Structure formats: structure tokens, C-alpha cells
Amino acid sequence: MSVYPIPYDFINKIIELSWCDIRWGYEREIITLDIPINEAERRVLSGSYTDRELELSFVIPGQSDEVISLLKLLCSECEMDDESTAKQKWLFIVLRWLWENRHSFNDPLNEIAGIYADFSYPAEIEGFVNYMPPSDGYDPVIHTETENINRLMDNWRYYLERTSSVFER
Numbered sequence: 001m002s003v004y005p006i007p008y009d010f011i012n013k014i015i016e017l018s019w020c021d022i023r024w025g026y027e028r029e030i031i032t033l034d035i036p037i038n039e040a041e042r043r044v045l046s047g048s049y050t051d052r053e054l055e056l057s058f059v060i061p062g063q064s065d066e067v068i069s070l071l072k073l074l075c076s077e078c079e080m081d082d083e084s085t086a087k088q089k090w091l092f093i094v095l096r097w098l099w100e101n102r103h104s105f106n107d108p109l110n111e112i113a114g115i116y117a118d119f120s121y122p123a124e125i126e127g128f129v130n131y132m133p134p135s136d137g138y139d140p141v142i143h144t145e146t147e148n149i150n151r152l153m154d155n156w157r158y159y160l161e162r163t164s165s166v167f168e169r
Contacts, residue, residue, distance in 0.1 A: 019074035
């Protein structure tokens with residue numbers, strides 16, 4: 001199982017994304033082209049949509065140039081959070097998806113190390129990156145491997161709890 005791409009149903013149930021957020025995630029290959037199309041379809045079905053969203057809802061997923069062009073237009077029409085906010089949203093989504101599917105991975109903490117690199121080493125997740133030294137006085141040498149793993153998992157869970165209050169629907 002691979003961490004990326006993150007499925008639309010998962011994203012849609014936990015967070016509201018702007019078109020700029022969706023574009024940011026697509027450009028970094030966190031999601032596939034079907035996500036913007038699915039989101040456009042959801043908005044059209046809700047009855048509140050723009051002409052460009054309607055147009056995007058009819059695009060066939062294989063037509064990447066058309067999807068990208070429409071995403072750029074939609075992104076220019078909406079209020080853009082700064083890029084760091086989009087990055088933090090996607091970091092939360094990816095780590096939450098991995099948490100909920102951690103039993104499907106041989107070593108989910110190793111996956112976090114990859115995510116840490118993918119997101120340019122964000123300080124807010126250093127506390128559960130398996131190769132980072134603790135910055136809170138914890139000494140892994142005097143603990144068992146199981147205790148150290150449990151601590152990293154607890155730190156990960158705590159990050160998700162803290163961040164969900166900021167981003168979840």
C-alpha cells in the first residue's frame with residue numbers, strides 16, 4: 001500500500017478544501033485528477049456552483065490539461081490562503097489518512113519519515129519522526145523499543161488531535 005494518492009472519500013469526510021488547496025495537493029501528487037472532478041461534481045449536486053465548477057464536473061479524468069486549466073481559473077477566483085496553510089492542511093490530511101490505515105503498513109513510522117521529507121521537514125511533526133532526536137528531555141536509551149515506539153505513536157495521535165480542531169469540518 002502506498003501513502004499517496006489520498007482517496008477523495010476520505011478527504012471529503014474530514015476537511016473542506018478550497019480550489020487552491022486542491023490545486024496545491026494535485027501539483028505535489030498527493031491526489032489524482034479525479035479529486036478536482038469529484039469535488040466539482042459534489043458542488044454541482046449541492047446546487048451551489050459556478051460555471052467553471054460545472055464545466056469541471058463534466059471533464060473526463062484522462063483530460064489532464066483541461067483539468068489543470070480549470071483548476072488555475074478556479075483558484076484565481078477564490079480567496080487564497082497562504083501557501084503554508086495549504087501545506088499544513090495537506091500534512092494533516094496525509095498523516096490522518098496514514099493513522100487511520102496504519103495497520104495496512106509494515107512500518108507506519110517509516111512512512112512518516114518519508115512524509116517529513118516530502119513536506120520539507122516541518123518542525124511540527126519532528127516529535128514523531130523516528131530518526132529525530134527528542135527535544136523534550138526524553139531519553140530513548142533508557143526505554144525499551146516498545147516504549148519508544150509507543151511514545152512516537154502517542155505524539156502522532158496528539159498532533160492529529162490538536163490539528164483536527166483547526167482543520168476538520
